[in-house]
Structures are given as structure tokens and as C-alpha cells.
Amino acid sequence: MSETTVSGLAGRMPKFLRRADPAVLTAFACIVLLLFLGSLYSRSFLSPEYLLQQLKVASFLGVIATGMMLVILLGQIDLSVPWSVAAGAMMACAAAAYGPVGVALAIPFGIFCGVLIGIVNGIGVAYLRIPSMIITLATNAVAQGLMVVYTGGFSPQDSATGAMRYLATGFAVPGVPNAVLIWALIGAAMVFVLTRTGFGRTVYGIGNRERAAYLSGIDTRRVVMIAFAVSGGLSAFGGVLLAGYASKAAQSMGDAYLLPSIAAVVLGGTSILGGRGSYLGTVAGVILITLLQSILSVMQMPEAGRQIIYGVVIVAMLLLYGRAPASR
Amino acid sequence: MKDWRYWLAEQRGTLLAFGIFIVMFVIYTSNHPAGFTANVVQTASNKGVLLAFVAMAQTLVVITAGIDLSVGMIFTLTNCLASWLVVGTGIETAFGVIAVLGTGLLCGAINGAIVIYGRLQPIVATIATGAVYFGIALLLRPFPGGSVNEGLADALTGRLFGIVPASLVTLLAVVLVVWxxxxxxVLGRAAYAAGSSEMAAYMSGVPIRRGKFAAYALAGLLAAIGGLFLTFFTYTGDAAYASGNAYTLFSIAAVVLGGVSLFGGKGSAIGAIFGALAFRTIGDLLFVFDFDPLWQPLFQGVILLIAVSLGAFALFRVRNRLEWFL
Structure with missing residues (x-):
């Protein structure tokens, strides 16, 4: 609860550079480098319209990565992202088929489904002590199975509701896409929770040493479960936004978000072992990944090349600053 | 007497997996329209052996308390590579097979080098290398296609003496030669020791780094054998993202069913093989009972969820609550 903690970034500009994680600085430096390389390739790369468009695309990943970060801070991982995203999107679209009430409840229902997946993960990790990597893979498979049964193996015909489209593509404030606004709100809430609430401090504590946190009288299991539920909910919300963006839900829409969401969090300097990391880093990671994807697609790189570059860049950057301390 | 008890305790997971497999297989064949014939056994073993190879690969890494989320992608990559190389005359085919196996070994060695010498977390590192391997597979086979030496393929997926499935014999041979x-x-014991307690193993002077590296590299090799077999089975190479991911997932399920501890240091590849065969048989049970195939992914997911939840029974043995937090 004291201010002399890892993420003293919130509102303390003079100490900013001194305190900032080298990883966060590296990530921002890479963003500048990518923008520079992109501008060499095409003049329009630095235009405000293009950058705003990138920010809008980044906000979907940003929402999903926010949940992922919470889980990674605990020293766990959530591999159920792909089908949490898809389930959120598909269930929200499905709810819209049930008259005006369904339309009104579409978004909450989609998020609710994600929270359910997250709660199953949370119970498995916190109470049954199953390794998070395994239980989240299993719930991912179950969610996939449920969706396949529900849709009969095809993409659902239901399309996104007006509200979903408005959230993803509308402009409540002129010039700022709603998706960016939503990411900013969720990000601000996350920063507040992580740095100013007992829950947030507990998350860091558990990530550092769960045993110590437990002995300090914290119900660590409840915190872990809530974190997984939030992660599932945010994944599903990301799916809802994506469905609004594409006007419909598709089965494999979440597959493209697992590696990027983990990579964004880890490239932003959050320790994969938990207990260390700032939200600013995650923001940098998300923008970095989105720019990288965008440059590769502007260069008309085929899918195969994109996958290769993507994996190589992530391994290379992790080797730069994501290494575990030398043992012993 | 004591030796006998110790052996039983050590092999409990493997024996349990063997038991589950036998029960499932009896249910499967007794309800199969064709019954227990050489044909049914051959088809079942061909399908099961694919997963068994990948599960063996996963076991090697899991024993060191790591995880390899790229096995499915190595499997896919070597499948695509084999659809180019394992063709032509006998010599060409032989070189092709060696090249494919060498590629698998190299992929595994890269994983091992990154995880052990690069000191990255196995989960993130192997997801990233998996993306690279899948990208290469996609470069090799943008569209499904290619061919394979059909003589060799038919020999290895057919039957020996009209009864014994050749794929099972190959599996046995791989177990005897690799596992x-x-x-x-020493390296294998080091891998076990590293998974059991890395610190203690290091203090005792066990070559844990070499042991873990060998485990990762051999995992790549075993996944490549699986990929090669997939090519023999389908005659084509196909860079399918979903199928690669499914094999990674199923390999973990098979490992868990086979009594290999995900915390490392416990279990054997033999158990994982029976786990893989049991998992495949359970999945195929739906077909003999005439369920809609749409239910298969859900059914397999639920089995996986139940299998991993069974580990929670160990919680009842915990006396001190602090042991919850490893």
C-alpha cells in the first residue's frame, strides 16, 4: 500500500525515467524504431489517420491483454483466451436473436460467459491447485466443444447488435474511436486497481510469493479466482468488441489473440514468473505488437512469413530482457 | 518382496493407464459393428500411434518439469517436410527420412537451447518457436498436397504376417531404441532429477543442463517420427493450424492420463503411450455409439478437464496447508 513500490509510474513524472523499468523503455524505443522503419517504407505511415486506425486495432488486443496481465502478475497464465474471445462474441451475437431483451442483454451476456470460463479456470487453479497452463488449456477445449456443438460446426448466422458495432466502430467523442476510449477506461481502472487498492497489492504479493501472502492473512485463493474471472470477462469483452468491429462472430476469431496477448504483456516488461510489471509496459507491448503486425501486412508479407517473424521477434526480445536470473 | 512393492508403486500411473486403455478398448471393439478383427485393430493402432509418438515427446519434456507447446507444430512441420522429401527411390527415401528426423531433432534442440541456455520460460518460448515452426510448415505447404513413398508408407501402416499392425511394431522399436x-x-536420470528437484540435482553434481537439453532435443525427434507417420498415413502434407494445436493439447491429456506428473520427475513414456491410446479410444467411442461427430470436441475437452482435475485428489493428502503453494 506504500508508494515506494514497483509501479511508482502513476503521476510522478520527475522520477519517471529514473524508476522506469528498462524493459518498458526498450519497448517504447522499439515502437519509435518501428514507426521510423515504417515511415521509410511509406509516407502515410505517420499520418494521424493511420496512427489512429492502429490505435483502434490495438485496443481490442489491449482489452484482452489487460486480463492476461492480471493473471501473469500472479505468476499464472491463461491459455483459454482463444475460445473465451470466441465464446464472448458468439454468445453475445446469439443472445441478440432473442428479441429486444436479448439485444439489450447481448453484451452483458457475452461477458458473463467469459466470466464463467474464467471462474472454472480460477477454481481449478486456486482451489484444486491444478497448474494454470493445464486447466486453462482444458477449459479452452471445453469452450471450443460447446461452441462447436452450439453452432453445428458452422459460423453462426447471427450478426452483431447495433450497440456492439457502436462500441467498436462509433465515435462518442469526435476524433476518438470508441474502442480506444474503452481501452483507456479499462486501462485506467486497471492502473487504479493495481496501484491503489488492496486487491492490486495482493496480486503483486501473490506473484512474488504466494506462501508469504497467505501467511500474511490474505485469502489468496479468492484473489486468484477473481483474477481469472476478470481475465475471462475481459477476453470475452474483447471478443464482443471484435464481433462489433467485424459485424459478426466467427469460430476461430480468437486464435489470433493468444500469442499476441502473452507477448504484449511479456514484452512490456511484466515478469512471466509474476509479481513484477507495470500497466504502462503492457500498453507499450500492445502498441508494439500491433505496429509489427501492421507493418508486416503493409509489406504484404504472407501468413507464413508473418508467423516466423513474429515468433523470432518475440524470442529475440525475450532473450534481450525477459531472461530468468542466472541460477545459483 | 520389497523390490516388488517398490516397482508397483513406481509403475502405478503406467499400470493405471494400461488398465484404462484395456477397458476402453474392450468396450470399443465389443460395440464396433465389425467386432474384434485385424482391420479394426490396425485402424485403431494407426490413429493411436500418431498421438502416442507426440505424447512420448511431451513426456520427455514434462519429466524435466517443463512443457513443450510446440510439439504439435513440429509434428505439422515434419509432416509437410516429409511430403516433399520422402519420395523416389530407396536411397532418396532413406535420405528423406533422415532429413525429416534431423529437422525434428534440430527443432527440439532449438527449444532446448532457448529454454535452458537462454533461460526463458518453457511456456512462452515454445509458443513462440511453435509459431515459427508453423510458419515454416506453411511456407513448405501453402496448400495441402505432396506425396510419399507409397511402398514404405503401406509397409509401415499395414500388417505384419496379416495380423500384427506394423505401426505398433514401429512404436515398440522406437521405445526400445529411444526411450x-x-x-x-546418465542424461535420462539427470532429466528426472532436474524435474524432481533441480537444486538438489545440481548440488549432487548431476549434469542437469545436458539432461534437460537431451530431453528437449529427443522430444523434437519423437514429434518428427510422429509427423513422418502422419505422412505415411495420409500420403499428403498439410500445414493445418488447428490440427497442430489439437495434437499439442491431446499430448498433454495423454501425458496426464498416463500418470506422468506435470510437476516433473515422475512417470514414464510407456505410461504416456497407454494414455495416448486410451485417449484416442475414448474419443472414438462416440462413433461406435452413433453420436453426432459434432460432440467429439466437447467430449474430448471434458475428458481432458476430468483427467487434469483428478490430480486434485492429492490435496487430500496435504497435511500442512502451506504445501498448497509449491
């Missing part, structure tokens, strides 16, 4: 020497070697 048995490895698990009895």
Missing part, C-alpha cells in the same frame, strides 16, 4: 536407452542413461 529405454535414454531413461537408463
Amino acid at each position: 529405454v536407452p535414454f531413461s537408463r542413461s
Whole structure:
């Protein structure tokens, strides 16, 4: 609860550079480098319209990565992202088929489904002590199975509701896409929770040493479960936004978000072992990944090349600053 | 007497997996329209052996308390590579097979180098290398296609003496050539020791780094054998993202069913093989009972969820609550 903690970034500009994680600085430096390389390739790369468009695309990943970060801070991982995203999107679209009430409840229902997946993960990790990597893979498979049964193996015909489209593509404030606004709100809430609430401090504590946190009288299991539920909910919300963006839900829409969401969090300097990391880093990671994807697609790189570059860049950057301390 | 009890305790997971497999297989064949015939056994073993190879690969890494989320992608990559190389005359085919196996070994060695010498977390590192391997597979086979030496393929997926499935014999041979020497070697013991307690193993002067590296590299090799077999089975190479991911997932399920501890240091590849065969048989049970195939992914997911939840029974043995937090 004291201010002399890892993420003293919130509102303390003079100490900013001194305190900032080298990883966060590296990530921002890479963003500048990518923008520079992109501008060499095409003049329009630095235009405000293009950058705003990138920010809008980044906000979907940003929402999903926010949940992922919470889980990674605990020293766990959530591999159920792909089908949490898809389930959120598909269930929200499905709810819209049930008259005006369904339309009104579409978004909450989609998020609710994600929270359910997250709660199953949370119970498995916190109470049954199953390794998070395994239980989240299993719930991912179950969610996939449920969706396949529900849709009969095809993409659902239901399309996104007006509200979903408005959230993803509308402009409540002129010039700022709603998706960016939503990411900013969720990000601000996350920063507040992580740095100013007992829950947030507990998350860091558990990530550092769960045993110590437990002995300090914290119900660590409840915190872990809530974190997984939030992660599932945010994944599903990301799916809802994506469905609004594409006007419909598709089965494999979440597959493209697992590696990027983990990579964004880890490239932003959050320790994969938990207990260390700032939200600013995650923001940098998300923008970095989105720019990288965008440059590769502007260069008309085929899918195969994109996958290769993507994996190589992530391994290379992790080797730069994501290494575990030398043992012993 | 004591030796006998110790052996039983050590092999409990493997024996349990063997039991589950036998029960499932009896249910399967007794309800199969064709019954227990050589044909049914051959088809079942061909499908099961694919997963068994990948599960063996996963076991090697899991024993060191790591995880390899790229096995499915190595499997896919070597499948695509084999659809180019394992063709032509006998010599060409032989070189092709060696090249494919060498590629698998190299992929595994890269994983091992990154995880052990690069000191990255196995989960993130292997997801990233998996993306690279899948990208290469996609470069090799943008569209499904290619061919394979059909004589060799038919020989290895057919039957010996009209009864014994050749794929099972190959599996046995791989176990004898790869798994048995490895698990009895210094490196294999080092891999077990590293998974059980890395600190204690290091203090005792066990070569844990070399042991873990060998485990990752051999995992790549075993996944490549699986990929090669997939090519023999389908005659084509196909860079399918979903199928690669499914094999990674199923390999973990098979490992868990086979009594290999995900915390490392416990279990054997033999158990994982029976786990893989049991998992495949359970999945195929739906077909003999005439369920809609749409239910299969859900059914397999639920089995996986139940299998991993069974580990929670160990919680009842915990006396001190602090042991919850490893």
C-alpha cells in the first residue's frame, strides 16, 4: 500500500525515467524504431489517420491483454483466451436473436460467459491447485466443444447488435474511436486497481510469493479466482468488441489473440514468473505488437512469413530482457 | 518382496493407464459393428500411434518439469517436410527420412537451447518457436498436397504376417531404441532429477543442463517420427493450424492420463503411450455409439478437464496447508 513500490509510474513524472523499468523503455524505443522503419517504407505511415486506425486495432488486443496481465502478475497464465474471445462474441451475437431483451442483454451476456470460463479456470487453479497452463488449456477445449456443438460446426448466422458495432466502430467523442476510449477506461481502472487498492497489492504479493501472502492473512485463493474471472470477462469483452468491429462472430476469431496477448504483456516488461510489471509496459507491448503486425501486412508479407517473424521477434526480445536470473 | 512393492508403486500411473486403455478398448471393439478383427485393430493402432509418438515427446519434456507447446507444430512441420522429401527411390527415401528426423531433432534442440541456455520460460518460448515452426510448415505447404513413398508408407501402416499392425511394431522399436536407452542413461536420470528437484540435482553434481537439453532435443525427434507417420498415413502434407494445436493439447491429456506428473520427475513414456491410446479410444467411442461427430470436441475437452482435475485428489493428502503453494 506504500508508494515506494514497483509501479511508482502513476503521476510522478520527475522520477519517471529514473524508476522506469528498462524493459518498458526498450519497448517504447522499439515502437519509435518501428514507426521510423515504417515511415521509410511509406509516407502515410505517420499520418494521424493511420496512427489512429492502429490505435483502434490495438485496443481490442489491449482489452484482452489487460486480463492476461492480471493473471501473469500472479505468476499464472491463461491459455483459454482463444475460445473465451470466441465464446464472448458468439454468445453475445446469439443472445441478440432473442428479441429486444436479448439485444439489450447481448453484451452483458457475452461477458458473463467469459466470466464463467474464467471462474472454472480460477477454481481449478486456486482451489484444486491444478497448474494454470493445464486447466486453462482444458477449459479452452471445453469452450471450443460447446461452441462447436452450439453452432453445428458452422459460423453462426447471427450478426452483431447495433450497440456492439457502436462500441467498436462509433465515435462518442469526435476524433476518438470508441474502442480506444474503452481501452483507456479499462486501462485506467486497471492502473487504479493495481496501484491503489488492496486487491492490486495482493496480486503483486501473490506473484512474488504466494506462501508469504497467505501467511500474511490474505485469502489468496479468492484473489486468484477473481483474477481469472476478470481475465475471462475481459477476453470475452474483447471478443464482443471484435464481433462489433467485424459485424459478426466467427469460430476461430480468437486464435489470433493468444500469442499476441502473452507477448504484449511479456514484452512490456511484466515478469512471466509474476509479481513484477507495470500497466504502462503492457500498453507499450500492445502498441508494439500491433505496429509489427501492421507493418508486416503493409509489406504484404504472407501468413507464413508473418508467423516466423513474429515468433523470432518475440524470442529475440525475450532473450534481450525477459531472461530468468542466472541460477545459483 | 520389497523390490516388488517398490516397482508397483513406481509403475502405478503406467499400470493405471494400461488398465484404462484395456477397458476402453474392450468396450470399443465389443460395440464396433465389425467386432474384434485385424482391420479394426490396425485402424485403431494407426490413429493411436500418431498421438502416442507426440505424447512420448511431451513426456520427455514434462519429466524435466517443463512443457513443450510446440510439439504439435513440429509434428505439422515434419509432416509437410516429409511430403516433399520422402519420395523416389530407396536411397532418396532413406535420405528423406533422415532429413525429416534431423529437422525434428534440430527443432527440439532449438527449444532446448532457448529454454535452458537462454533461460526463458518453457511456456512462452515454445509458443513462440511453435509459431515459427508453423510458419515454416506453411511456407513448405501453402496448400495441402505432396506425396510419399507409397511402398514404405503401406509397409509401415499395414500388417505384419496379416495380423500384427506394423505401426505398433514401429512404436515398440522406437521405445526400445529411444526411450529405454535414454531413461537408463546418465542424461535420462539427470532429466528426472532436474524435474524432481533441480537444486538438489545440481548440488549432487548431476549434469542437469545436458539432461534437460537431451530431453528437449529427443522430444523434437519423437514429434518428427510422429509427423513422418502422419505422412505415411495420409500420403499428403498439410500445414493445418488447428490440427497442430489439437495434437499439442491431446499430448498433454495423454501425458496426464498416463500418470506422468506435470510437476516433473515422475512417470514414464510407456505410461504416456497407454494414455495416448486410451485417449484416442475414448474419443472414438462416440462413433461406435452413433453420436453426432459434432460432440467429439466437447467430449474430448471434458475428458481432458476430468483427467487434469483428478490430480486434485492429492490435496487430500496435504497435511500442512502451506504445501498448497509449491
